[in-house]
Amino acid sequence: MALLGAHISASGGVDKAPQRAADIGCQSMQIFTRNQMRWDAKPLTDEAVSGYKAALKKLPPSFSVIVHDSYLINLGSPEPEKLKMSRDAFLDELERAEKLGVMGLAFHPGAHLNQVSEQECLKIVSESLNWVMQQCPKGKVKILIENTAGQGSTIGYRFEHLAEIIEGTDYPERLGVCFDTCHAFAAGYDFRKKSSYQQVFQDFDNIIGLQRLKAFHLNDAKKGLNSRVDRHEDIGFGHVGQEAFALLVNDPRFEDIPMVLETPGSHLDYEKTLVLLKSLVKVPQPS
Numbered sequence: 001m002a003l004l005g006a007h008i009s010a011s012g013g014v015d016k017a018p019q020r021a022a023d024i025g026c027q028s029m030q031i032f033t034r035n036q037m038r039w040d041a042k043p044l045t046d047e048a049v050s051g052y053k054a055a056l057k058k059l060p061p062s063f064s065v066i067v068h069d070s071y072l073i074n075l076g077s078p079e080p081e082k083l084k085m086s087r088d089a090f091l092d093e094l095e096r097a098e099k100l101g102v103m104g105l106a107f108h109p110g111a112h113l114n115q116v117s118e119q120e121c122l123k124i125v126s127e128s129l130n131w132v133m134q135q136c137p138k139g140k141v142k143i144l145i146e147n148t149a150g151q152g153s154t155i156g157y158r159f160e161h162l163a164e165i166i167e168g169t170d171y172p173e174r175l176g177v178c179f180d181t182c183h184a185f186a187a188g189y190d191f192r193k194k195s196s197y198q199q200v201f202q203d204f205d206n207i208i209g210l211q212r213l214k215a216f217h218l219n220d221a222k223k224g225l226n227s228r229v230d231r232h233e234d235i236g237f238g239h240v241g242q243e244a245f246a247l248l249v250n251d252p253r254f255e256d257i258p259m260v261l262e263t264p265g266s267h268l269d270y271e272k273t274l275v276l277l278k279s280l281v282k283v284p285q286p287s
């Protein structure tokens, strides 16, 4: 079944993250490889990369890793200077992810800041991705567009947006999607019951294609359906509720796909939530 995991702190170095993840029962993890609130970053040293790879080798080969990009990056920025900074920073993110050899790099598509239309903003994101992929032509890391809650002027809250970004690039084979459950719910996608769950993923398949779905962010939502508010809640304590997560972790289509928690709290809280999620799985989990 799904590879359950969490967002893991890489403080002290990315090489520390794999063991931290394993210690709390993760079968996958998400990390930042640079300070997510700063534009500048120290280069990833060879020692950090080799330390990371050695730490990863101690874990099962199925252990899956994704990187999340910096929160400052806006690949759809209508402001030329910010757009250039974003593209440069995102290229650095991708090169770091390639060095580590992770499966995917998740990013929030961007925001139009009420200066251009959503349509134009989506086009800017596609152009940004084209530029970045051209700079890194042999890249193997999947670039994962994350669906958003549609808070403020962010784009990416409709499946159609994600499809449009992908179709607007010259290298669609290098792109995938990271599905954030809190964001989807906040954007109006209701997957709380079996029938509505099936419908949401049918829509996803029709509009984007399920083969593009490469990762999940498992988060409950602090606010209600279609609130357009991006506030994560602990699994089972928000408006989504436990049943939806039971459907997700038992869905055979999402076997071997990393599902990482980004819920509030510490690694200890994640450990408890992972126990809960594993208890929802109806077939025995390999440890």
Ligand SMILES: [Zn+2]
Pocket: 146, 180, 217, 262
């Ligand atoms: Zn997320």
